[in-house]
Amino acid sequence: MKNYTSVYDIPDLTQWLNEARELKSNPRQHKQLGSGKTLGLLFFNNSLRTRLSTQKAALNLGMEVMVMNFGKEGWALEFADGTIMDGDRAEHVREAARVVSQYCDILGIRAFAGLKDKSEDESEQVLNGFIDHCTIPVINLESALGHPLQALADAITIAEHKTSKRPKVVLTWAPHPRPLPHAVANSFIRMMQQMPVDFCITHPEGYELNDKIVGNTPVFHDQKQALEGADFIYAKNWSSYLDYGKVLNRDNSWMITQDVLGKARFMHCLPARRNVVVEGAVLDSGQSLVIEQANNRTYAAQLVLKKLLETL
Amino acid sequence: MKNYTSVYDIPDLTQWLNEARELKSNPRQHKQLGSGKTLGLLFFNNSLRTRLSTQKAALNLGMEVMVMNFGKEGWALEFADGTIMDGDRAEHVREAARVVSQYCDILGIRAFAGLKDKSEDESEQVLNGFIDHCTIPVINLESALGHPLQALADAITIAEHKTSKRPKVVLTWAPHPRPLPHAVANSFIRMMQQMPVDFCITHPEGYELNDKIVGNTPVFHDQKQALEGADFIYAKNWSSYLDYGKVLNRDNSWMITQDVLGKARFMHCLPARRNVVVEGAVLDSGQSLVIEQANNRTYAAQLVLKKLLETL
Amino acid sequence: MKNYTSVYDIPDLTQWLNEARELKSNPRQHKQLGSGKTLGLLFFNNSLRTRLSTQKAALNLGMEVMVMNFGKEGWALEFADGTIMDGDRAEHVREAARVVSQYCDILGIRAFAGLKDKSEDESEQVLNGFIDHCTIPVINLESALGHPLQALADAITIAEHKTSKRPKVVLTWAPHPRPLPHAVANSFIRMMQQMPVDFCITHPEGYELNDKIVGNTPVFHDQKQALEGADFIYAKNWSSYLDYGKVLNRDNSWMITQDVLGKARFMHCLPARRNVVVEGAVLDSGQSLVIEQANNRTYAAQLVLKKLLETL
Numbered sequence: 001m002k003n004y005t006s007v008y009d010i011p012d013l014t015q016w017l018n019e020a021r022e023l024k025s026n027p028r029q030h031k032q033l034g035s036g037k038t039l040g041l042l043f044f045n046n047s048l049r050t051r052l053s054t055q056k057a058a059l060n061l062g063m064e065v066m067v068m069n070f071g072k073e074g075w076a077l078e079f080a081d082g083t084i085m086d087g088d089r090a091e092h093v094r095e096a097a098r099v100v101s102q103y104c105d106i107l108g109i110r111a112f113a114g115l116k117d118k119s120e121d122e123s124e125q126v127l128n129g130f131i132d133h134c135t136i137p138v139i140n141l142e143s144a145l146g147h148p149l150q151a152l153a154d155a156i157t158i159a160e161h162k163t164s165k166r167p168k169v170v171l172t173w174a175p176h177p178r179p180l181p182h183a184v185a186n187s188f189i190r191m192m193q194q195m196p197v198d199f200c201i202t203h204p205e206g207y208e209l210n211d212k213i214v215g216n217t218p219v220f221h222d223q224k225q226a227l228e229g230a231d232f233i234y235a236k237n238w239s240s241y242l243d244y245g246k247v248l249n250r251d252n253s254w255m256i257t258q259d260v261l262g263k264a265r266f267m268h269c270l271p272a273r274r275n276v277v278v279e280g281a282v283l284d285s286g287q288s289l290v291i292e293q294a295n296n297r298t299y300a301a302q303l304v305l306k307k308l309l310e311t312l
Numbered sequence: 313m314k315n316y317t318s319v320y321d322i323p324d325l326t327q328w329l330n331e332a333r334e335l336k337s338n339p340r341q342h343k344q345l346g347s348g349k350t351l352g353l354l355f356f357n358n359s360l361r362t363r364l365s366t367q368k369a370a371l372n373l374g375m376e377v378m379v380m381n382f383g384k385e386g387w388a389l390e391f392a393d394g395t396i397m398d399g400d401r402a403e404h405v406r407e408a409a410r411v412v413s414q415y416c417d418i419l420g421i422r423a424f425a426g427l428k429d430k431s432e433d434e435s436e437q438v439l440n441g442f443i444d445h446c447t448i449p450v451i452n453l454e455s456a457l458g459h460p461l462q463a464l465a466d467a468i469t470i471a472e473h474k475t476s477k478r479p480k481v482v483l484t485w486a487p488h489p490r491p492l493p494h495a496v497a498n499s500f501i502r503m504m505q506q507m508p509v510d511f512c513i514t515h516p517e518g519y520e521l522n523d524k525i526v527g528n529t530p531v532f533h534d535q536k537q538a539l540e541g542a543d544f545i546y547a548k549n550w551s552s553y554l555d556y557g558k559v560l561n562r563d564n565s566w567m568i569t570q571d572v573l574g575k576a577r578f579m580h581c582l583p584a585r586r587n588v589v590v591e592g593a594v595l596d597s598g599q600s601l602v603i604e605q606a607n608n609r610t611y612a613a614q615l616v617l618k619k620l621l622e623t624l
Numbered sequence: 625m626k627n628y629t630s631v632y633d634i635p636d637l638t639q640w641l642n643e644a645r646e647l648k649s650n651p652r653q654h655k656q657l658g659s660g661k662t663l664g665l666l667f668f669n670n671s672l673r674t675r676l677s678t679q680k681a682a683l684n685l686g687m688e689v690m691v692m693n694f695g696k697e698g699w700a701l702e703f704a705d706g707t708i709m710d711g712d713r714a715e716h717v718r719e720a721a722r723v724v725s726q727y728c729d730i731l732g733i734r735a736f737a738g739l740k741d742k743s744e745d746e747s748e749q750v751l752n753g754f755i756d757h758c759t760i761p762v763i764n765l766e767s768a769l770g771h772p773l774q775a776l777a778d779a780i781t782i783a784e785h786k787t788s789k790r791p792k793v794v795l796t797w798a799p800h801p802r803p804l805p806h807a808v809a810n811s812f813i814r815m816m817q818q819m820p821v822d823f824c825i826t827h828p829e830g831y832e833l834n835d836k837i838v839g840n841t842p843v844f845h846d847q848k849q850a851l852e853g854a855d856f857i858y859a860k861n862w863s864s865y866l867d868y869g870k871v872l873n874r875d876n877s878w879m880i881t882q883d884v885l886g887k888a889r890f891m892h893c894l895p896a897r898r899n900v901v902v903e904g905a906v907l908d909s910g911q912s913l914v915i916e917q918a919n920n921r922t923y924a925a926q927l928v929l930k931k932l933l934e935t936l
Contacts, residue, residue: 028348036652038680048386052378052415056350059376064683066676069385073693074672075895084899086801091895095907095914099894102919103676177398270411271387271403275396283407290407295414340660360698364690364727368662371688381697489710582723583699583715587708602719607726
């Protein structure tokens with residue numbers, strides 16, 4: 001593994017899930033591995049869980065961490081090649097990536113989808129710009145198209161809490177007042193497609209995700225039908241992919257309530273809007289796994305960092 | 313002690329003041345105590361002294377520190393229960409507090425009074441929101457109603473510099489162009505009420521503080537009379553509490569000058585507006601203790617962290 | 625050396641350049657030197673290289689680092705003496721500097737030229753305000769007038785890459801859409817004047833720098849003539865010094881192209897606007913030293929920190 005940019009970078013998921021469990025049982029056991037190594041975290045967007053859990057993971061491994069809010073603290077970056085840079089952008093990613101590679105041993109980057117221009121978002125210009133020009137491993141801290149640390153934490157959480165060999169997992173769209181990216185849904189889908197689970201997706205018409213990602217995964221427009229017998233219900237809003245970045249409806253009948261939940265465990269990547277995406281009572285109940293998912297963000301990041309440190 | 317949210321959380325002030333002196337004599341003596349422990353610092357408002365002294369205190373104890381400007385770097389928080397979160401606020405403190413508790417061993421929070429709505433400020437929604445839902449100890453880095461780390465540093469400073477068994481300490485209101493919170497005054501009053509000092513308060517009419525805090529402490533509207541024979545003069549502006557958050561006057565005859573100071577030592581929590589709150593010459597004189605107060609912020613924080621670490 | 629504010633603070637450049645090479649060969653060899661010592665970094669302006677390389681340098685020396693974006697996270701500072709502080713500025717540098725000196729062992733400060741008022745910029749009020757009132761060593765992380773860490777990194781880079789005993793080094797003005805400070809040019813000039821190099825400057829008429837800094841260094845208005853036979857071409861934009869802070873022209877014939885470069889090595893402090901200051905192909909070629917200059921920022925900072933730590 002050269003970088004961790006997608007769940008497809010995981011060479012052996014079963015082995016990783018076992019190792020995550022082992023790491024979690026004694027988080028400081030590899031404290032020497034990261035000694036003298038520096039993790040740089042560049043944020044182009046806000047963050048709570050990713051910011052703190054990735055720092056914590058690095059500290060558990062004995063690494064030093066430098067955190068930078070790139071947009072607010074650095075220089076506006078140009079990503080296109082050949083530009084005459086006489087506008088707002090003071091530095092090219094070709095220099096920035098190579099420069100940062102001098103100061104860090106591993107680099108994490110968060111750069112969300114803009115949701116204005118599908119082809120720009122699909123080019124992953126920030127993440128790919130850094131990957132193309134960095135000389136050190138890069139970790140995706142949520143990019144335009146994916147959030148593979150979240151998906152790994154989700155997989156760890158499901159592995160810990162499943163009570164049958166092949167649990168049923170449902171990803172359901174949920175309403176939200178604002179247009180949100182597809183990254184979390186994309187990575188969760190790709191992860192579930194590799195897990196020993198019965199997986200399906202449900203969303204209203206018009207909220208179809210990229211069919212290259214959905215592939216053969218069953219999709220239902222009837223949420224009730226999809227959720228029947230579910231062991232894990234993962235709620236997440238996303239904006240329309242076809243009518244790119246639009247909020248088509250806020251149909252609150254799609255909100256996950258205790259009634260809808262039944263006996264399933266509830267999952268969400270957070271932040272979650274209470275009583276919009278999910279009833280507050282669900283989050284406050286023992287069926288919610290959201291805090292455990294957040295906790296597992298540390299071990300997901302730590303596992304990725306450990307694997308990358310072992311290649312240095 | 314479960315949290316440090318108020319000076320009332322100090323179980324034995326005399327013992328603490330002795331221990332602070334001992335810590336200060338060799339700040340790194342407990343370097344092992346915090347090893348492998350993480351302090352999270354969440355700032356909802358700006359900070360200089362608190363930000364740096366609390367970090368320094370944690371480093372002295374061997375802790376790791378993660379600092380976050382919550383408002384600028386995270387998600388807008390909802391504090392009210394039962395809200396339909398379809399507005400600006402993306403995350404509820406119920407989740408945020410429980411999530412952060414996964415990544416940190418102790419959490420510090422700064423959230424000032426808004427000075428718009430007395431009952432909202434008095435509910436301490438940010439600090440109490442975190443305390444209610446955190447599963448780790450919480451330290452108040454200045455809340456709407458109190459600044460107990462400052463008050464502890466002030467007590468340490470008075471204990472170090474007093475030249476009589478029972479010195480006279482006066483808290484005097486001072487003018488300021490902007491409306492300021494009551495937190496520093498509140499905590500200082502409560503601290504002095506527990507100290508072996510003769511303590512009184514002086515302020516212009518209309519600047520009465522919360523009488524539940526002031527209690528039996530003598531209050532003078534004649535500054536001259538109050539300051540007579542003072543050993544320590546603590547100047548601080550606050551906005552009106554009765555006409556909540558208003559600046560009623562900026563009467564600069566209340567400014568502390570060298571003339572008014574006499575032989576007393578001058579104290580202020582900083583930042584201090586020169587030649588408004590206090591004459592510049594006072595701050596530049598050997599009678600000023602403001603830099604020593606700031607220095608003692610480190611040992612106040614370190615003592616609190618040490619006590620909390622010992623409970624983990 | 626009490627502070628590092630200018631290249632003139634270097635007591636013996638030859639010895640320093642040798643020591644930099646030695647440090648770079650084994651960056652963690654002095655890991656004990658900074659143990660238990662704290663570096664504070666105060667940024668009044670944005671930064672990428674300085675922010676990360678100075679942190680990295682401190683970590684290499686075993687120091688703890690506290691980074692603060694002063695303008696955004698702290699209080700607006702007053703620098704003038706005797707002011708009645710009833711405006712926007714809440715704290716005086718006299719207090720801020722003395723307070724920060726309590727929490728740190730060494731302090732770095734970045735405060736750019738405002739380019740509005742030459743005499744204000746030349747007074748270096750931020751840097752000098754801190755130096756005057758700090759009780760700990762201060763490092764200039766780029767001030768209104770100088771960028772001595774950059775110049776030291778540049779000197780290290782030239783020493784590493786020179787292929788003759790006395791290489792020819794040319795500082796050339798280059799076009800830029802915005803008015804930029806003179807700090808990098810000033811410090812580079814002063815550094816080259818002390819190095820065993822043939823050094824000259826070239827810029828369009830009207831872009832004369834401070835003649836107290838330029839001194840006897842030859843200046844050409846004909847770029848071609850100046851660059852002839854150059855071993856190192858250092859490109860940098862600056863705004864007019866005579867018509868202070870103005871952009872007089874953006875003559876793109878001054879851009880460094882592969883054609884102009886010839887066999888010389890290309891240098892720039894970064895960030896560099898591609899195809900405005902320098903042709904992209906130059907930066908992408910093996911003749912560019914910009915990444916190595918950025919890398920040497922770590923060792924320049926580490927050398928300065930080491931020298932200051934040795935005085936504590």
